[in-house]
Structures are given as structure tokens and as C-alpha cells.
Amino acid sequence: MPRSTVARIDTSAIRHNYRMACERAGSARVMAVIKADGYGHGIAAVARALADEAPRYAVACLEEALAIREAGLSQPVVLLQGIHQRDDMAECARRGFHPVLHSDYQLDWLGAAAEIPAFWLKVNTGMNRLGFPAESLAARVDALSAKPVLQSALQGFVTHFACADDPASQVTAEQTRRFSRAVAPWPHLEKSVGNSAAHFLEGQALFDWSRPGIMLYGGSPMIGQTGSELGLKAAMTLEAPLIATRLLQAGDCVGYGATWVADRDTRMGMVAVGYGDGYPRHAGTGTPAAIRGKRIRLIGRVSMDMLAVDLSSAPDAREGDAVELWGPQVSVDEVAAHAGTIGYELLTGVTARVPRLY
Numbered sequence: 194m195p196r197s198t199v200a201r202i203d204t205s206a207i208r209h210n211y212r213m214a215c216e217r218a219g220s221a222r223v224m225a226v227i228k229a230d231g232y233g234h235g236i237a238a239v240a241r242a243l244a245d246e247a248p249r250y251a252v253a254c255l256e257e258a259l260a261i262r263e264a265g266l267s268q269p270v271v272l273l274q275g276i277h278q279r280d281d282m283a284e285c286a287r288r289g290f291h292p293v294l295h296s297d298y299q300l301d302w303l304g305a306a307a308e309i310p311a312f313w314l315k316v317n318t319g320m321n322r323l324g325f326p327a328e329s330l331a332a333r334v335d336a337l338s339a340k341p342v343l344q345s346a347l348q349g350f351v352t353h354f355a356c357a358d359d360p361a362s363q364v365t366a367e368q369t370r371r372f373s374r375a376v377a378p379w380p381h382l383e384k385s386v387g388n389s390a391a392h393f394l395e396g397q398a399l400f401d402w403s404r405p406g407i408m409l410y411g412g413s414p415m416i417g418q419t420g421s422e423l424g425l426k427a428a429m430t431l432e433a434p435l436i437a438t439r440l441l442q443a444g445d446c447v448g449y450g451a452t453w454v455a456d457r458d459t460r461m462g463m464v465a466v467g468y469g470d471g472y473p474r475h476a477g478t479g480t481p482a483a484i485r486g487k488r489i490r491l492i493g494r495v496s497m498d499m500l501a502v503d504l505s506s507a508p509d510a511r512e513g514d515a516v517e518l519w520g521p522q523v524s525v526d527e528v529a530a531h532a533g534t535i536g537y538e539l540l541t542g543v544t545a546r547v548p549r550l551y
């Protein structure tokens with residue numbers, strides 16, 4: 194019998210969250226961002242779960258787009274990082290992948306390609322990761338106009354927000370202004386700016402296509418709010434069995450480094466999950482988990498294959514019970530906050546050792 198440490202994936206939650214993105218996107222259409230193996234949920238399963246609803250998918254790279262085709266799905270796939278090899282341009286054209294081109298070397302590959310895919314141009318409006326400077330866009334588009342086939346393959350323009358998770362930040366409004374100004378000469382082409390967080394910003398323009406990722410999985414895109422507080426449903430429950438219990442006496446310690454010492458007699462348990470499964474080692478004492486519908490807390494250091502919990506609030510807990518590390522009862526965002534990271538990292542970091550059950 195395999196160990197019962199599993200990631201249960203609720204595909205109906207993904208559909209619920211996608212529909213919420215559509216409602217919040219207003220007149221914009223919604224491409225589902227399913228890169229990084231569907232944020233750890235399994236790219237094929239996520240793509241299939243949204244197959245009847247999402248008109249497009251977005252991924253980072255060609256390999257991920259190919260996985261969508263292998264899953265039997267034919268929607269166009271936007272490659273958010275463009276392509277990494279010259280020959281991939283023709284592959285994109287043949288397979289219906291739409292690269293987002295961000296640098297001149299990619300435009301050179303485009304100009305020399307035998308087959309031209311539909312493509313987008315990335316505009317740098319201030320995040321300064323990728324993209325053509327907003328003020329240089331006209332020159333790039335003019336250069337494409339020399340070849341009508343390139344001009345007609347241009348779908349539109351993409352930018353990405355640096356601070357949309359923070360409603361108090363002025364950066365998103367400034368990036369939106371710069372983007373609007375830069376793309377104004379081409380009202381007939383499509384525009385896309387919005388990650389998940391942009392769906393939760395009052396009055397934020399989402400143009401023609403929004404690009405939600407984390408919210409599809411129930412993770413929060415907003416600082417200081419959990420996904421469930423935003424009305425999202427957790428799509429992944431990371432669950433592991435309680436494999437041992439013990440009564441500690443005041444003064445006893447637990448785990449590597451003996452970092453946690455009982456200040457009173459305490460019933461504790463060991464859970465069969467650790468950083469080898471993607472549970473964050475930086476989640477310290479006090480990080481929540483749940484058993485038998487009750488919240489419990491981690492104590493001591495997380496090991497590779499195990500972690501310790503204080504069972505004081507769940508006296509009826511027994512060996513063999515399932516412990517929820519994150520899911521509907523314990524938000525991944527809360528666990529992430531205890532580990533000094535974000536839900537994105539935890540969801541995408543669940544390792545191959547953990548079976549995904551759908």
C-alpha cells in the first residue's frame with residue numbers, strides 16, 4: 194500500500210474560480226494561465242477541466258504548450274515567455290501557439306521564419322523584466338509593416354503588472370496609463386494586461402484579454418487576504434496521515450535542533466509529509482494544519498519526510514487520521530505567510546513524490 198500523502202485536486206473548484214474571473218473580467222475574455230504544471234495541479238487535468246470554458250490557455254514555454262496538445266486540446270496557447278529557439282517559430286505556427294515576443298532577436302527569428310505564427314508583442318511599462326520600451330513600440334510595428342504577412346500575424350500587445358497585489362500602490366495605474374498611450378495607434382489589435390490581482394482592483398481596465406493564474410487554483414493574489422476571503426475555492430488539498438502520537442512531558446523537545454520545547458505536558462503527533470514533498474521547511478512552530486475538522490499547529494522543525502504537530506486542540510485525533518496541510522480548512526496563503534513566502538511557491542513546489550488525485 195502506498196503512503197497516503199496526497200494532493201487532492203478539486204477540478205470543480207478550478208471551474209468555479211475560472212467563472213469568477215470571467216465575471217470580474219467584464220467584457221474581457223479570459224485566458225487560463227496554466228504554466229508550471231497548472232501551478233502544481235497537473236497541466237493536462239487543469240486544461241481538461243477548463244476545456245469547455247476557456248477559449249485560450251497561457252503557459253510560459255513551448256514544452257508546456259505541447260503538454261496541452263498531448264492532452265488532446267486544440268485551443269490556441271499563448272506562450273508568455275515567447276520562444277527560446279529559432280526553429281520554434283515554425284512549430285508555433287503549425288500547432289496554434291501564439292508566442293509573446295519581447296526582444297529584437299525574436300523579431301529577427303520571426304522575420305526569417307518560413308511559417309509565421311500569430312504573435313503578440315510585449316510592452317515594458319515599468320516592471321522591467323521583459324518587453325519593448327513603450328516609446329519604441331511604433332518603430333517595431335512599422336518595421337513589421339514592411340512584410341504584410343508579419344503585420345497580419347500580429348495579434349496585439351501584452352504588458353504585466355508589478356504591484357497589482359497591493360491596491361494602495363499607484364504603480365498599476367501608471368503602468369496602465371503608459372500601456373494605453375503606447376498601444377493607442379492600433380485600436381483594432383487586442384490588448385492584455387491583467388493577472389489575477391487585476392481582477393480584484395476596483396475600476397481596473399482589463400482590455401480584451403485577462404490572464405489569471407493563481408486565482409484559478411484558489412490562491413490569493415492580494416496582499417493580506419486569503420483566497421477564501423476573496424470568494425475563491427481551494428483546488429488543492431495537501432493531505433498526509435498521522436503516523437505516530439506521543440505524550441511529551443514539560444521540558445521535552447521535538448525534532449532536529451531541539452528548537453521546540455514543551456512548556457507543559459503535550460500530546461503531539463507526527464505527520465508523514467516534509468520538505469521532500471514540497472512542504473516548506475521554513476514553516477515554523479505555529480503554522481496551522483487541520484485534523485478531524487479542528488485546527489492544530491506545527492511544532493519544531495519540518496524534516497524531509499515528517500513534521501510534528503501539537504494535538505492539544507484535537508484530543509480525539511488518532512494514528513491513521515488524515516491531516517490537512519492546506520486546502521479548504523487551512524488556506525495555502527496562511528501556510529505561505531508562516532513560511533515567509535507566497536501560495537504560488539507552495540502550490541508549484543509540491544514534488545513528484547506526491548500523487549495528484551482528481
Ligand SMILES: Cc1ncc(COP(=O)(O)O)c(C=O)c1O
Nearest residue numbers: 226273353388389404405406407
Ligand atoms: C505574463 C504573465 N501573465 C499572467 C500571469 C498570471 O499571474 P497570476 O498567477 O498572478 O494571476 C503570470 C504569472 O506569473 C505572468 O507571468
